[in-house]
Amino acid sequence: MKRGLFITLEGPDGSGKSTQIEYLKTYFADKNLPCIFTREPGGTAIGEKLRSIILDKENQEMCDMTETLLYAAARAQHVQERIKPALEAGTIVVCDRFIDSSIAYQGYGRNLGDVVRIINELAISGCMPDVTFLLELSPEIGKSRICEENRDRLEQEKLEFHDKVYAGYQEIAKIYSGRFVEIDAGMQKEEIRDEIYTQIDRILRGE
Numbered sequence: 065m066k067r068g069l070f071i072t073l074e075g076p077d078g079s080g081k082s083t084q085i086e087y088l089k090t091y092f093a094d095k096n097l098p099c100i101f102t103r104e105p106g107g108t109a110i111g112e113k114l115r116s117i118i119l120d121k122e123n124q125e126m127c128d129m130t131e132t133l134l135y136a137a138a139r140a141q142h143v144q145e146r147i148k149p150a151l152e153a154g155t156i157v158v159c160d161r162f163i164d165s166s167i168a169y170q171g172y173g174r175n176l177g178d179v180v181r182i183i184n185e186l187a188i189s190g191c192m193p194d195v196t197f198l199l200e201l202s203p204e205i206g207k208s209r210i211c212e213e214n215r216d217r218l219e220q221e222k223l224e225f226h227d228k229v230y231a232g233y234q235e236i237a238k239i240y241s242g243r244f245v246e247i248d249a250g251m252q253k254e255e256i257r258d259e260i261y262t263q264i265d266r267i268l269r270g271e
């Protein structure tokens with residue numbers, strides 16, 4: 065079976081993933097390669113509805129396990145409806161956040177631990193990314209880049225939560241070092257872009 069390339073971008077809030085995704089659109093368009101861009105939570109009609117429930121600032125009473133299961137439910141739908149069919153058709157999939165966000169935010173940030181990985185492995189049924197770019201930026205700087213009134217329920221969390229998420233990301237990147245590419249998100253956006261381009265060039269050459 066043909067299989068496309070599955071690329072994910074991860075990092076703390078405010079780390080500049082959206083800017084890099086715009087650069088990747090240009091990269092793949094210039095190369096004329098079939099590619100879809102999607103995001104989590106979201107990427108499907110059901111997933112986008114779940115996204116608005118999860119991120120709604122009014123839902124302060126949401127418990128940590130509910131949050132975890134909603135992210136995983138949106139992800140299960142996303143994998144079955146969009147990601148798997150695209151990869152099977154040989155399309156490149158670029159996804160803004162995926163399973164590692166749940167492990168970092170719910171596993172480490174909410175202290176739920178390894179159960180988050182187990183739930184999410186069920187949700188993705190083997191559909192793991194081929195490469196994950198982790199944009200590393202201190203939570204203090206990340207938070208300061210998002211203006212206060214635009215912060216969603218997760219972004220509103222205390223710095224202590226975001227510090228745990230950041231530490232979590234660093235541990236995950238060590239555990240899955242073969243898949244992760246760590247990038248200093250404090251660099252200029254063009255330098256980050258070039259680093260990502262170099263890595264994808266390498267992967268496309270089959271190295």
Ligand code: TMP
Pocket residue numbers: 077103104105119135161162163165166167169170218219
């Ligand atoms: P976004 O702002 O990057 O679109 O992501 C929405 C928020 O949801 C962000 O604060 C990270 C958080 N999140 C999780 O906590 N767990 C997850 O599994 C995902 C995908 C995102």
